[in-house]
Amino acid sequence: MSAETNARARRRAEKGAKVLVVPFQCGRGHELSARTTFIATDGGPNPTGWRCVRCVRLDAWNAHYRGSESAPAELLDETQFNRQTNSKFSPGRGWTDRVRFLSGFGYEVPDPTPARRRELRDAA
Numbered sequence: 001m002s003a004e005t006n007a008r009a010r011r012r013a014e015k016g017a018k019v020l021v022v023p024f025q026c027g028r029g030h031e032l033s034a035r036t037t038f039i040a041t042d043g044g045p046n047p048t049g050w051r052c053v054r055c056v057r058l059d060a061w062n063a064h065y066r067g068s069e070s071a072p073a074e075l076l077d078e079t080q081f082n083r084q085t086n087s088k089f090s091p092g093r094g095w096t097d098r099v100r101f102l103s104g105f106g107y108e109v110p111d112p113t114p115a116r117r118r119e120l121r122d123a124a
């Protein structure tokens with residue numbers, strides 16, 4: 001995460017706007033990024049919570065098959081996900097600007113391809 005983003009998030013927090021911090025991974029160990037996380041909002045510019053989309057998919061799979069079949073790997077592959085959009089608000093004014101991902105793959109950076117994400121991870 002860039003220093004500019006941290007400074008911007010801090011300014012918002014100081015003004016009373018809510019900043020949602022999404023942990024690096026969910027309770028099952030799935031990495032959380034803007035691509036693989038659902039952000040709940042108040043219907044306005046404030047994020048109110050997050051859910052791991054991989055967990056939602058796994059729960060739905062297990063409910064459907066009653067846990068009798070393992071979920072196929074492609075169900076959880078990040079290429080099968082799309083980012084949520086913030087179409088109601090102009091850039092810098094919507095809820096996407098008030099979410100911080102500890103994984104570093106948040107809305108402030110363009111959605112990287114899985115290959116680019118692997119490069120960034122390997123370089124870290």
Ligand SMILES: [Zn+2]
Nearest residue numbers: 026030052055
């Ligand atoms: Zn998960």
